[in-house]
Amino acid sequence: MQRNIEILFDRAAIVARALDLVLQAYETAISKHGRFTFVAAGGSTPKPLYEALRARSLDWSKFHIFWGDERYVPVTDPQSNEGMTRSAWLDHVTIPPENIHPMPTGESSPEIAAHKYEQHLQAFFGTTQGQFPQFDLILLGTGDDGHTASLFPGTAALDVSDRLITVGQKDSQPRLTFTAPLINQAAQIIFLVDGAAKAQAVHAIMADQGDPNIHPARLIQGHVTWLLDQKAAALVK
Ligand code: 6PG
Numbered sequence: 001m002q003r004n005i006e007i008l009f010d011r012a013a014i015v016a017r018a019l020d021l022v023l024q025a026y027e028t029a030i031s032k033h034g035r036f037t038f039v040a041a042g043g044s045t046p047k048p049l050y051e052a053l054r055a056r057s058l059d060w061s062k063f064h065i066f067w068g069d070e071r072y073v074p075v076t077d078p079q080s081n082e083g084m085t086r087s088a089w090l091d092h093v094t095i096p097p098e099n100i101h102p103m104p105t106g107e108s109s110p111e112i113a114a115h116k117y118e119q120h121l122q123a124f125f126g127t128t129q130g131q132f133p134q135f136d137l138i139l140l141g142t143g144d145d146g147h148t149a150s151l152f153p154g155t156a157a158l159d160v161s162d163r164l165i166t167v168g169q170k171d172s173q174p175r176l177t178f179t180a181p182l183i184n185q186a187a188q189i190i191f192l193v194d195g196a197a198k199a200q201a202v203h204a205i206m207a208d209q210g211d212p213n214i215h216p217a218r219l220i221q222g223h224v225t226w227l228l229d230q231k232a233a234a235l236v237k
Pocket of ligand 1: 041042043044045046069070071081140141142143147148149150
């Protein structure tokens, strides 16, 4: 497992570094297989990165965006990760609509929606049941409870290992989420984490010993880069 930790001055420095890494991954993917499959994180941390991306003149016809998790709300809801990403970024670039792959949140149940998105991914990548496609880059955040995507402590989603997409649970709120094995298959995973409130969780996630049921971001293995500001990294040795 390759884990790189970069401690940066503040959120702006994290965003600048993340932008560099996204652009590098974009160039690598395009030269390797003619397209870039990017998985957006939700929450507030990545928003300035999305705003920075809208100023770049990329070949958006080769850029495909997915989401690693989504609150089960309409895109017009202020809670929507898709809605935030569109207003911060996608509404301002000439990305073809068919290159935007939102998680469906209008099905009769989150379970049906999870299955539908999984089928969409299988059709996109040409994979079948039991195969985990490789995304070029997955962005993640973590909460002060050590969750990532919508893999929350003590939930059934943490144990799902035979699906691409499952239903997460934050308190009583259903979420759609990538499963840990799907995330871990990515060519590159980048965590963006800032603020003192997350220092304890980061320490627990990074510790040699620990329980992923308590700090689910411990499930994320593979080619992982942690971009931390000094406050979030305060307890990292
Ligand atoms: C979500 C995210 C979630 C997020 C963390 C950090 O839908 O909320 O996917 O996993 O990355 O909660 O959120 P902040 O960036 O707002 O601290």
